[in-house]
Amino acid sequence: VLRAGVVPWTKDLALSDAFRGPLYEIFNLLEIIQNYQDPETLKSLGQICLHIEGVKTKRNVRKPEILPEYNCLILSPANLWQQSIEFFNQDNDLIGTIFSYQNLQKGKISLAEILFGMSLKETGIKRYPVRVRQRIIQYAVTIFLKEYDEKFIEGLRKRLTTYYSLHQEEKTDGQLQQSDEILHIFYPGEFNYNEFFSLMMTFFALFFYVYFSVRKIELIKSKVGVAFSATVTVMSSLGMTVGICFFFGLTLSLSGKDIFPYLVVIVGLENVLVLTKSVVSTPAHLDVKIRVAQGLSKEGWSITKNLLTEVTILTIGLFTFVPAIQEFCIFAIVGLLNDFFLQMVFFSTILAMDIRRMELSSDNTSKFHLTNIPGARKQQFSTAVTNKKPNFFRSKSHPRLNGMSGPTNVIAPTSQNTQTLVKIPKRLRLVHFWARTRIFQRAFMVWMVVWISMIIYNSGIIEHLIHLSDTLKPDNEIESFTIDRPQTLKSYVEFKTVKPVVVTASATPSPDILNHQ
Known part of the structure; x- marks a missing residue:
């Protein structure tokens, strides 16, 4: 070397x-x-x-x-x-x-x-x-x-x-020659099965929680499929975050490994519940595309607002210049962006496909019952076209717009004008409460603000700013606390003159005693 x-x-x-x-x-x-x-x-x-x-x-x-x-x-x-x-x-x-x-x-x-x-x-x-x-x-x-x-x-x-004799140690005959052997010790990364087991149990709990939550929702055909897609969304968000950060050379410390995966799981679960509740609560007579559009319009601004707020708080945490906090903030920002991307692209698509399957199965069931009705009981419809108010005709893009009395609004109505006609089960009340309050994301934002504030306070920046403001006072305030300045050279000399003090020899201590004191 x-x-x-x-x-x-x-x-x-x-x-x-x-x-x-x-x-x-x-x-x-x-x-x-x-x-x-x-x-x-x-x-x-x-x-x-x-x-x-x-x-x-x-x-x-x-x-x-x-x-x-x-x-x-x-x-x-x-x-x-x-x-x-x-x-x-x-x-x-x-x-x-x-x-x-x-x-x-x-x-x-x-x-x-x-x-x-x-x-x-x-x-x-x-x-x-x-x-x-x-x-x-x-x-x-x-x-x-x-x-x-x-x-x-x-x-x-x-x-x-x-x-290259500089900084080289010269050996004498009396010194023992050191061994030139070099031992290389390589510590491979050990796979901790305990952390993997706890994380897998968390994903299983996430799957069963989403499954039992959507089990009472009749508009969802495949409860297992929606629960599986929600779990895959969270797992993919975690995998994408770790992969992107590892690709650019950022690794999690020991403290971050224990917190970050569960943070992604809880935030991802909360966003999945919000999106599911928003899409399912739209009117059932609308087309799937319009229902998804209304669901996203209802909760899209709140999801985006929370995302921007969290990213802003985490960006402020990057300026604390603490390595552990900086790497945690980077992982959290990448994880939130990946989770938002997968919700808008992957999970919303799976949810729309499942609702569409439910509509097709209900249409086939109604047609089956209609063919089994006796001929005498079937209602006769005339094919005459009147000159009155024209009706809407079905199209391939909007098959459920026929027969509607008014125009279809893609913007979702406010929750104040809607009335709940069906009694909501207890398991769905928790989902609606969680989706309505977003209690975890708000608690996470408050915790990050408190954490960063404590770090800034303990770093001494506030005390330094207060001390700096005290030292940088105007000249008129400084002169009010000082003595009058001498105006002439004579007064300056008289002010700086020190009168000698005469001390007798017997009272003068020796230099050794002074040094000892």
């Missing part, structure tokens, strides 16, 4: 010089390693290194091949420029070249990190540097050997120590 920087750093240097100088040293380091030969065994690097053949590349790749071919397998940042100093000097955007091989997907090591031998966060190279200052850049050279030659490695280490 090599750490390099530009010393001394002068003001006439540019921003690119802070990266070009340390990266240029990699070519000198590679030249030392490749030209080294052991004085005793006369072995060089080409005799003990691992030789490779051609690299299998993807088709239609415009980037130049940077991995070594038909040579020793040595990985270093110089591979980004094919180990050529000319290509390095001709490159005007070194940082852009480095980050063009950087992968933002979480869990995958990028090619740039393989060549640098460490994460790019530890190299000291930033994607968008702003300040023109000295920077310490570190990187590693990785050499793959086909056999372990202790004498060659020790001789190469001594040669590198002589060339």
Whole structure:
């Protein structure tokens, strides 16, 4: 591992010089390693290194091949420029070249990190540097050997120590030589079945709760299908949120893993109940498309308003600059947006299809009963067309508009003009109360406001602002609390003159006593 920087750093240097100088040293380091030969065994690097053949590349790749071919397998940042100093000097955007091989997907090591031998966060190279200052850049050279030659490695280490003697510890004969063995410990991620079991039980409880809630709704044909689609909506929202955040390199901490999945479940369940109650409560004689439109018009503004309020509160939480709160707010914002998208696109479509199936089955049942009626009991209808008020005719898009006395309004009526003629079961009262009050989302917004306010108060920002306002007072207020200023030089000298105090020698303490005191 090599750490390099530009010393001394002068003001006439540019921003690119802070990266070009340390990266240029990699070519000198590679030249030392490749030209080294052991004085005793006369072995060089080409005799003990691992030789490779051609690299299998993807088709239609415009980037130049940077991995070594038909040579020793040595990985270093110089591979980004094919180990050529000319290509390095001709490159005007070194940082852009480095980050063009950087992968933002979480869990995958990028090619740039393989060549640098460490994460790019530890190299000291930033994607968008702003300040023109000295920077310490570190990187590693990785050499793959086909056999372990202790004498060659020790001789190469001594040669590198002589060339880069700064900050190297010189060993004396009396000191014991430390072991050069390096133990790599890799801790794979363990799958916690307890957390998975509790989350699956939550999804099962969600399924059965929605099933028993919609069981009393006669307009829904497949109760199991609607409950399953509601569960899939919540699970898909959680999966999309985790996948999107993991793709951009954001992972949940230990505290966020315990809270966030259940937060998505409860918020998703509440929105599903609101949407179901809104669509089902529309008049039954309307077409399915108009019923869904009325349901969305009735609850669409409230759902959107709550979504924007929650996103605004969570966005304010991002400016607390607390890492745990920031990652929780990002996950919550992405989860709310995904849940809103799936409700409008997926769940509302499934609900409309199920209501349409119920209408078709009821039409078929009515036709079946009509054909079984005796001929004498059937009512005779005349086909004569009168010149009175014309009637509406059925169409394929609106099959239920025939015979209506007035125009159809897509906008849902207010709840004050509707009267409940059927007694609502107790299990539906809870659903209607939950959908009407949205108690959980409002409690969540209040909790977030209180949480962010406590963090701001404990951070001392308010005290700092109060102290700053006290110090920045007008001059007239400051002069009222100070003594009068002397107007002449004579009065200033008399004001600053200190009269000496005469003390007898017997009462004067010694310097040692004063220091002791």
